[in-house]
Amino acid sequence: MTRGRTRRRVLATAATGIALACAAYLVPAVAHAHFLVRLLGPTVGSTTIATPVSPAGDTPTDGSTIDGVASSVPGLTAATPGPTLQDMHAWIVPSTCTAEVLDTPSGSWLLTAAHCDTPDALDAAGRTWTVVDRVTPQWKLDPDPATLDLALLQVDGDIEQAVGGGFTVGTAPADGSTVSIWGYPQTTDRLTGCDDLAVTVRSDGAAVESCDLPDGTSGSPWYTADGVVHGVIGGPDDGGTSDWDTESTLFTDETVAWVASVVG
Numbered sequence: 681m682t683r684g685r686t687r688r689r690v691l692a693t694a695a696t697g698i699a700l701a702c703a704a705y706l707v708p709a710v711a712h713a714h715f716l717v718r719l720l721g722p723t724v725g726s727t728t729i730a731t732p733v734s735p736a737g738d739t740p741t742d743g744s745t746i747d748g749v750a751s752s753v754p755g756l757t758a759a760t761p762g763p764t765l766q767d768m769h770a771w772i773v774p775s776t777c778t779a780e781v782l783d784t785p786s787g788s789w790l791l792t793a794a795h796c797d798t799p800d801a802l803d804a805a806g807r808t809w810t811v812v813d814r815v816t817p818q819w820k821l822d823p824d825p826a827t828l829d830l831a832l833l834q835v836d837g838d839i840e841q842a843v844g845g846g847f848t849v850g851t852a853p854a855d856g857s858t859v860s861i862w863g864y865p866q867t868t869d870r871l872t873g874c875d876d877l878a879v880t881v882r883s884d885g886a887a888v889e890s891c892d893l894p895d896g897t898s899g900s901p902w903y904t905a906d907g908v909v910h911g912v913i914g915g916p917d918d919g920g921t922s923d924w925d926t927e928s929t930l931f932t933d934e935t936v937a938w939v940a941s942v943v944g
Contacts, residue, residue, distance in 0.1 A: 771843055771847060779791065782847055783847060784944060788840070790835065791847075792831050794816045798811065799811055811834070811835055812834050815831065821938060854879070855881040859902040860875040861913065873893065884927075
């Protein structure tokens with residue numbers, strides 16, 4: 681063997697040794713780096729979470745989630761679900777008839793029917809609320825029994841916060857649309873009513889059938905899933921000619937404006 685070949689073999693052996701030594705240091709370094717990424721990864725509050733890796737083609741869009749974890753796009757937050765029809769039951773309270781809490785700046789106003797007696801107080805959210813004011817639309821709206829059977833009650837505190845929310849007021853439902861109606865009968869303290877009731881609009885008010893709404897449910901809200909009340913049980917016949925023929929006061933643009941002028 682020549683000296684040239686011997687020298688090349690020695691150099692090759694040395695190079696192999698250097699490569700193995702470098703690999704021995706690089707492998708733990710990569711492992712340590714992976715550990716640091718997991719340790720120092722994105723956090724939510726004081727909890728550290730690993731960044732979720734989505735499968736190919738499953739890149740989250742704005743506001744989407746992966747396995748229940750919100751997409752990590754800066755400035756985006758997970759949507760908070762709104763109240764359900766069941767949640768809105770808490771906004772309906774027994775009065776001398778039935779009243780519903782409104783969404784107002786003070787949180788202290790309720791809506792009911794004017795033909796119901798004015799209560800001194802009402803019970804909701806585990807306490808008694810004193811009624812401090814009652815306002816009706818007489819002289820403010822068209823003097824028509826179909827629109828005047830309304831009353832606003834004010835209590836001595838933020839009842840809206842206590843029950844978890846309140847209704848906004850809209851105009852009368854369209855003919856053929858559907859509403860929910862729930863209220864408190866005089867004979868029981870249990871809320872009763874129906875959802876998805878088809879509305880018939882007449883010249884003297886709106887009407888629904890197919891739901892047993894006995895005495896005590898006057899003033900009950902006719903409302904939709906967006907939390908808008910479009911009527912209350914009342915009107916020329918004080919809410920209907922029978923338990924199965926239920927009528928509502930007609931809400932007009934003037935009705936909405938009157939409510940806003942009173943509650944602020």
